[in-house]
Amino acid sequence: MIIDRETCIGCEACLEYCPVGAIGMEDEKAEIDQDLCAECGNCFRSEVCPVDAITRNGLLWPRTIRNIFSDPISVFQETGVSGRGTEESKTNDVTNRYRKGEVGFAIDVGRPNAGGVRLREVERICKELSKLNIVYDPGNPLTYLMEDPKTGKLREDVLDEFVVSAIIEFKTSLEKCVDVMKALEGVSHHIDTVLSVGVISRVDEDGTIPAAKVLEDEGFQIRPNGKTTLNLGRAIGVAAGSSRGGVGGMG
Amino acid sequence: MTHTLHRIVDIEGDGEDFVILSMAAQKHNDKGAGEKLREIFKMVADSNPDNLADDNLGGRYTGHTDEEILEHMGDKAYVGAAFSDRSRLRDALKSMEEADLGMSVVVSGNYKVVFEILREIGLKPHTVNMSLGIFGNRNILPREEILAISTMCGHGMVTTKRIENVFEEVKSGKLTPEEGGKRLASTCTCGIFNPKRAARILKRVTE
Numbered sequence: 001m002i003i004d005r006e007t008c009i010g011c012e013a014c015l016e017y018c019p020v021g022a023i024g025m026e027d028e029k030a031e032i033d034q035d036l037c038a039e040c041g042n043c044f045r046s047e048v049c050p051v052d053a054i055t056r057n058g059l060l061w062p063r064t065i066r067n068i069f070s071d072p073i074s075v076f077q078e079t080g081v082s083g084r085g086t087e088e089s090k091t092n093d094v095t096n097r098y099r100k101g102e103v104g105f106a107i108d109v110g111r112p113n114a115g116g117v118r119l120r121e122v123e124r125i126c127k128e129l130s131k132l133n134i135v136y137d138p139g140n141p142l143t144y145l146m147e148d149p150k151t152g153k154l155r156e157d158v159l160d161e162f163v164v165s166a167i168i169e170f171k172t173s174l175e176k177c178v179d180v181m182k183a184l185e186g187v188s189h190h191i192d193t194v195l196s197v198g199v200i201s202r203v204d205e206d207g208t209i210p211a212a213k214v215l216e217d218e219g220f221q222i223r224p225n226g227k228t229t230l231n232l233g234r235a236i237g238v239a240a241g242s243s244r245g246g247v248g249g250m251g
Numbered sequence: 252m253t254h255t256l257h258r259i260v261d262i263e264g265d266g267e268d269f270v271i272l273s274m275a276a277q278k279h280n281d282k283g284a285g286e287k288l289r290e291i292f293k294m295v296a297d298s299n300p301d302n303l304a305d306d307n308l309g310g311r312y313t314g315h316t317d318e319e320i321l322e323h324m325g326d327k328a329y330v331g332a333a334f335s336d337r338s339r340l341r342d343a344l345k346s347m348e349e350a351d352l353g354m355s356v357v358v359s360g361n362y363k364v365v366f367e368i369l370r371e372i373g374l375k376p377h378t379v380n381m382s383l384g385i386f387g388n389r390n391i392l393p394r395e396e397i398l399a400i401s402t403m404c405g406h407g408m409v410t411t412k413r414i415e416n417v418f419e420e421v422k423s424g425k426l427t428p429e430e431g432g433k434r435l436a437s438t439c440t441c442g443i444f445n446p447k448r449a450a451r452i453l454k455r456v457t458e
Binding site for chain 2: 015016017018019021040042045046047072073075087088089090091092093094095098104106108111112113114115164165181184185188191192193194195196197198199200201202203205207209211212215220221222223224225226227228229230231232233234235236238
């Protein structure tokens, strides 16, 4: 994002719209620190500037990464999904991305309100996780940036890119989910940001959540908040009503 | 995409808070999904939600009418809505269950309460994404009442600074809590920010 100095009237209205504090005042004009700007577009989209001094600049690789990760409306072309991640469990009733006996993780690095994060910091977490038996989601933009998912190493040219937040998405077996949580706990003491952890599990017929039981037995606290996918989706060709859950019903 | 997951829902006195999302699974059932998602949008609108949007465009509080949103909705549409009480949420889910359009539907909120509601209307949970909380350097986080509001936009577009400024304006009487809640909702393109709940928090903290 760019603020045109000639047009800016120095009203400061845009400053509070930046989630990473990249907009400051310089000689009574608003200016965007390009190193800190995550290209989320919040200042532009809000239409807060009374003189339309804020514009989007044409982005070149690897700066495009900032926009893909940070702008909620931006679409990752490879998957057709908007935002930082995938559909993850939201369409699991159709895709069967997470089967019974598997546990998914969505690790949201830099969230909430950490003021942005460098991908170098995200890589530190990926490297620790890659020591475990996990399978990164191939549809996630971060996985796309990995030189080698076995090591968690990201491409060298993206490491200094700055984003509002990034999601690490992967799955493992039910047996391994405690090891993953312990690894996350361990690495969290060595990072200068925060991460919010989401754990994805299929729900048994009787309403039991297998991953919740395993994690609670090991002393991890499940917060009240959850995101529940209903059994209403179905793949094309599956008859209405009778086979709710599409392929998800078989896993 | 975990933008509705990590809301802080257990702060005493701020009431219920639920989010509905509905979408097609890309490359599975997205062909012709726009028409079904428009139907779902209308059903949710009939249940009187506290916010409503298609996150490809924006919503009621980002300056769009329902008609504009409906016109824009295609096969990649993402219906997002916020509810402040379970009865209206139940109405919306019941309508979707009866219509049986084959689109995925997700409900965020206290998952034990959500499971109860599903039981009441004869639906079953398929998969759940549970929040295990925040790890790392918590010293960099804003205070809890800011987080209670900011986490209603998981994309981080409702900024700490804006919330602090709205707190000040409500405290000084320039804005009512309700006006403050609506103002803060204006940068959430997904329609999941709950302005009514934000108003409750603003009122509680500034009184």
